[in-house]
Amino acid sequence: MDKRRKITQILITLLYNPHLGNILSGRLHTGKSKGVCVPGLNCYSCPAAAGSCPLGSLQQTLGNLKKGINTYVIGTILLFAAVFGRFVCGWLCPFGLIQELIYKIPVPKCMKRLKVLGWLKYAVLVVLVILLPVITYIEKGMGYPAFCKFICPQGTIGGLFLIRASETLRAQAGMMFTVKVIILIGIVICSAFVFRPFCRFICPLGAIYGLFNRIALVRxxxxxxxxxxxxxxxxxxxxxxxxxxxxxxxxxxxxxxxxxxxxxxxxxxxxxxxxxxxxxxxxx
Amino acid sequence: MKKKTVLIARIAILLLSVILISIGAYKGKTKDTQNKGSMICLECIGLG
Structure with a gap:
């Protein structure tokens, strides 16, 4: 089972990110597949990405309500949630794979459940994914994707590829980028000691899918x-x-x-x- | 949760999701998603 899951995770990561040549050139794929949301967390600003991130797309629509709510994105998230629930996290998420590979490093492991920290992802979902994009839209006329802006480690990985390839972007990297890199490094270090710390305590997409775990088709x-x-x-x-x-x-x-x-x-x-x-x- | 409740909730959410996707696709929202995903999102990568 575990071997089959690992193979699936690797294939899915390649399926989400087939344009590996773009990592060197720093260009984004702009084809029609970008109109499709993938089930897992996978930044659409990663040069290799073929599809769109459901969480990024959700924040974009909440932060730009004058264009009308993007029911396509909400429907897609609901569909994945009703069919798979958090099966997406276990089998179809590239960042989950990264954390699991890091967890293989032979260091002492934290075996506690840390139940209280598990509630943090719901706070992240409500505040950073829903409230802040809407509030900034109401105040400034254009909201920003707060989770992507302040936390998302997957976006930081995409950013590192882009910054390596473009001098213009490198010149723009300031304090916020440094903070995001520190968060990414923190998650990587924690992943060696704790099984999937990002999925368990932070990921708002996992929080959404988790709400549907009891009714999902795959359970x-x-x-x-x-x-x-x-x-x-x-x-x-x-x-x-x-x-x-x-x-x-x-x-x-x-x-x-x-x-x-x-x-x-x-x-x-x-x-x-x-x-x-x-x-x-x-x-x- | 009872099995019947689970089944009804599952079917309702599946139907709702299909309706929302269809409305979105009809209104051209897939194009919006494609356009957004085709440009570098500076906030997403930590530059904005």
Whole structure:
């Protein structure tokens, strides 16, 4: 399962970012695929990116309400949330892959759940993704994407590529860019000690998908009759959840480690079953 | 949550998302998204 997930994550990263030649030239891809939002966090200002970031696009529409709300972006996020939930985080997000690779560095690991910090991502979602773009739009007539501007480490990676390739952009890099690079370095360092710190405590896209985890089509199913309460799944869960008691919790990224480790196969993905139910309901 | 409630909520959100995407596509919002994604977003990369 884990090998299959790693291969998927690598393929998805390449699928989101196929224009690798642009990294050297510092140009952006401008084709029609930029009109499509990808499910995971992937900055559209990264030279290699083929699609648009759903979170960046959401902030752009909230910060420019005179053009009317972009229902296409909101609908796309809702669609990904209803179908996948946080399966996107576990399998379809390049920044999740980066953090997991860093976590492989052999240093002492923090095994605590840090539940209180988990609420931070909801505050980031409300304040930086929704409120600040709208408030700055009301005040100045043009809002800015506050999460991208102040935090997003994925955008900083794209920025580093662009700055390396363009002297003009290099000249513009000031205090804000330095702060963003420090945040990126902080997340990278934390990722060695804590499993996916950005996804668990900061990512507002993960917060949105997490809200839909309980109803998403792709989710984890527990066969309580088969479960022996051995606790193996709880030990296996990298997000420090108890998959039996907290099945489909908002922090579950559907990595499938609990499914793979369960000795009695009491846990499984229920995507196929969900599709059949929808087909039945639609035919009635 | 009961299974039926989950199923109803899922179908409702799927339908809503399809409707929102269709309205957006009809109003040319995919072009807006493409235009925004085709230009360097200085805020996004930490320069704006």
């Amino acid at each position: 984890i199913k527990v066969d309580k009759g088969a479960c022996t309460d051995c606790g193996t799944c709880k030990k296996a869960c990298p997000m420090r959840l108890d998959p039996v008691k907290e099945c489909n919790h908002a922090d579950c990224i559907r990595c499938g480690k609990c499914i793979a480790d369960c000795p009695v196969k009491a846990l499984s993905f229920s995507g196929k079953e969900g599709i059949e139910k929808i087909k039945k309901a639609a035919s009635k």
